[in-house]
Amino acid sequence: MYEQISHSLLNDILVELRQKSKPQNLQLFYTRLGANFYAIYSLFHTLYGNRPDFKEHLRNLVETLMRQYVNRPSHLRKMDLEREKDHNWFLSQKWVGMALYCDGYADNLKGMLSRLNYLQELGVNLVHIMPICDCPQGKSDGGYAVRDYRKIDCRFGTFKDFDKLVASMKKRDMLLVLDVVVNHTSDQHEWAERAREGDKTYQDYYFIFDDRSIPDIYEESMPEVFPETAPGNFTWDEKMGKWAMTVFNHYQWDLNYQNPAVLIEMLDIILFWANHGADILRMDAVAFLWKKIGSSCQNEREAHLILQLMKDCCQVTAPGVLFIAEAIVSPTEIIKYFGEDAINAKECEIAYNATYMALLWDAVATKKAILLNIGIQNIPQKLERATWLNYARSHDDIGLGFSDADIVSAGYEPLSHRRFLIDYFTGNFEGSLAAGLAFGRNLETGDARISGSLASLAGLKHALVNNDANATSTAIKIILLLHGMILSFGGIPMLYYGDAIGTLNDDSYLDDESKSTDNRWAHRPKMDWNRAMLRTQPGTVEYSIFCAVKKMIAVRKEIPAFADRNNRELLNVDNPHLFVFSRFDQINNSPRVLVVGNFDDEPQPLKLPPLQHMGFFQYELIRDLLSGETLHVADESLICPARSFYWLQA
Template sequence: MPDILLTPKLAERLRLAFDDDRDAETFFLRLERYGPELLDSLREVYLERADGLLERLLEIMLQAYHTRPADLKRLDEARLLSPDWLQSSRMVGYVAYTDRFAGTLCGVQDHVDYLEGLGVTYLHLMPLLRPREGENDGGYAVADYRSVRPDLGSMDDLSGLARDLRGRGISLVLDLVLNHVAREHEWAERARAGEDQYRDYFHFFSDRGLPDAYEATLPEVFPDFAPGNFTWDEHAGEGGSGGWVWTTFNTYQWDLNWGNPDVLTEFVDIILNLANRGVEVFRLDAIAFIWKRLGTSSQNQPEVHHLTRALRAAARIVAPAVAFKAEAIVAPGDLIHYLGTGTHHGRVSDMAYHNSLMVQLWSTLASRDTRLMEQALRAFPPKPTNTTWGLYVRCHDDIGWAISDADAARVGIGGPAHRHFLSDFYSGEFMGAFARGLVFQFNPVTGDRRISGSAASLAGLETALESGDETLISLAVERLLLLHTVILGFGGIPLLYMGDELALTNDYSYADTPEHAADNRWVHRPRMDWALAEDVQAHPDTPAGRVNAGLRHRIAVRKGLPHLHASIESHVIASPDPRVLMLRRDHPLGTLLELYNFSEERVVLPAYSLRGHLGEDARDALSGSAFHLTRPTLTLDPYRALWLTAAEVNT
């Protein structure tokens, strides 16, 4: 019994809530394990209110525990026996918009065979909880966390899909928007109606005094179409008069006041409700922004990590099968805290996006020089061994050139100049560039330009197909496969963005849809081409077929390679040629050495540079080829990747 957490009276009341002694013992054992983490974090954020808040949360948690379906309770026990399930080399993710992939949730259910055949074990369906009508930031302006977008189906459909996926060994992943809600959300409507309880859910200001003080240090997320961080609302002031409300992203997305413990209790209830529907991983959207502090950027504040740890601990007590993924697109020094450092080590999010790797992949592809990537990857501190990275070539968002000036200077280039080059290259303005992308959110003050575009178009396939040049087409196919081979081999969960497995190019028809026309990120959010998905199986020699077959082969190899367990770090090895990235992974079964040629040229490497890592004989897991490193050199074809192990490991 966790006496340190509970008074005898509360402990007895909790015990009486159970009819089954075994159920009670399970709940109290988990409370004993995770309760101290929960209470410690509550005390850090809410001080003297923490003990009363814990009692309120326990009522929510008890209700969720009692109503958790039996098959999910069984999954909880299985996950407790395999706590490294997210780190397995068998994990492969797929990211899609429900409507663009299959129309509805029932439509997704009809295509589970396709996902299973591709090797997917983790399905992230982009925002599907009911958003505001009209413009809604791609679904991230949530109007109701307890219902599904009507055109996609119902909550029962969501539960049915989750159950079917679970039966195929596929985990359902959903977005949980934590920083803000739509201004049409019930909480915001009741706040605008003057209810004090709900006014405290938001940040309201009667004049521009404090907003201007905050603005002095706040960045702008969308300077083109949502400048500033505060919006005037005619009902936001006291007594229904006008006032200013904090709106980091868009005027219709109202930031929540996490300093109010009622907001935390709401989200614990929401998380556990969705977990009982079968959601296994929550993508914590805009997590970096949830705590506000004057004189700062109001990002990455210490309270963010205490709050995430509290949410995770509450989920662990009721539904330990559930995991958290931090959507924190921040600098490496800030990012590591979302996986946990110090007393939070390994106790915050279970997974975070490796945004830097994505940026460096495209940077290196353009420059044909891996030295900046080497420098950036070396800057990452080791992550907790019980956590994992989410690794991606592309996602639903734009690419922001998060190139550190310090990293650039260490390899002898200028950060601003390199970022300018990348924007020119991927928008097609640079002479000889193979890429076909669009500039998103040009900032005239800083000169920064972000880029939209599908992976295939950015890698040159769109341009190559228009030219009809088979050599250029082959090079574009090899670029796409190289990029995906890196994320499959880096150590984490590779996340395939819908359509990339079919090499879908830019969809310029987005401009014909009024609510999408102003946001060119929809150019890389195409509808699934099911006819092409069938055709690539029958015609594997087409460009799309070659990409599809190549990805399927690499996924199969990954699943059989224990060296790719995410508890193992990938370490950058100094490369004898700047066109080649070398990564080393030291697994108990032996060393895995990965080589990636980021150029369209054949590269000859001295064999001695590999011999010290692998010995005299090596085998490439991707091709099955043997390499005798006693020979003077090893040749890498254009965009070739090798996953080398010592030959004796596999005999």
């Protein structure tokens, strides 16, 4: 629909910008801008239309888009065109990711270049390099307290090193994921420093208050993110003589998106990294983008409007770039970060499937898939052109974010069940071999989250310390079971560095004063490349895990049914220990793949007659796609080994 008001305003803006800029070949830019401008104008007007400087800010927005389009390298513009033609490219089963810290994985960016072969050997072709922007030493929050968005931290290297790494990744057909910390900056960022010096323009970039009257009203409804280490949501700045909103840590000042200048600045930063070769941008802490008195200041409607606006603007300048929503919230809320549309992701094309991750760990602890089956059924259906990021571990803690209603439906009492899980994974439950750590414990409620590496949570640390061969075997099976579930579920699997060789908790963080109070550093280790070399030696733990994960990845890439096209069917079976679902190929109409996961310590039967009535196992012989083993299904049931899984096809 042609909309006169917005396009008349756009014409005025473009006339002004043409008079200021040198002639450029902007045909594609104008086409995309025209196609998206009504949506951009509408969103911008909804957020900022009541301001007298609305038109001035809108002009600045368009100028930012044009300038960054002109700056976009020709090979990235070519990539944009290719991805516009194949707009479902990211739904393919060929993508397998890994998240890593640059300095933890390879010391620095230069070292990363020489370690790409490890990723290729494993089959990883999508690499999330955790934040590399300049941060203050000791007050970096693992890179999420940014001091300069356009400068690489000297500990990691230079832009020359970064550009070499990106060029090598492109040649290897590897995708690059980078973080943009959109919710807050370091209190040492230039904007914060200028605010501290009394510059009203930059004080308006944040939530700054002369006294506690307004902050106290906010606090009435705002929860604490880190009650142990960063209680409250406001910090007094002595030099400024004012209070700043600091939801995460006292040295991270929350940005004020009620100011359109903040949105334009952040959009400029997003496009800056898109133009430096990022294929996917992980938008950090998006649930917190809009603050409103009387609310929790999370998941507000305006936060979604901001993301929609950022996405529409990116579609104009860098349409080949995708967004990940880092929103670790309830299933009913996280689904909204794809955007409200029947098909297309209007906000972020990718979101973390945190609920699936937490449910998998629940199944590990209970040895049952009851809550897992219920919780998955209650995750709303995602959009067609959107996908989940499925993971077993990440740099962050594990939050037990499934709903109380689902816990009750599974036959548990919510409070006691969560306490059981915390006790189980911290090794404080009889029979548990897990070696995790309680994180962010709330002394009033007893609630906590869980830190620890995948291998330590699976019991491998305890098994190796005690030289227990049976426990070691069980831990390896749990590690592989979790990988088997994330690689087959539907979406982009995101492995975590070190997990493919069974990396254990690293206690060295306790010796670093800036890290010692944050036990998440236990699962942010330095990659042990001597241990990694053991992946080539049969009989070692590293060999067992690495080779199995490598084979899973290779097989996954050959199975079209594992592409993510809303082609998964969850199956209810009469065995509480089993998690069973089918994947089907809508395009090539190839045979279905039946995924069966057994979370129990004993072999479990899968009764076949009910599945045969649903069209499965109509043949006497089926094949496990991973082992290549042929299974006979003439009997009434199929036995799934303990803590193991099958990918089955007739």
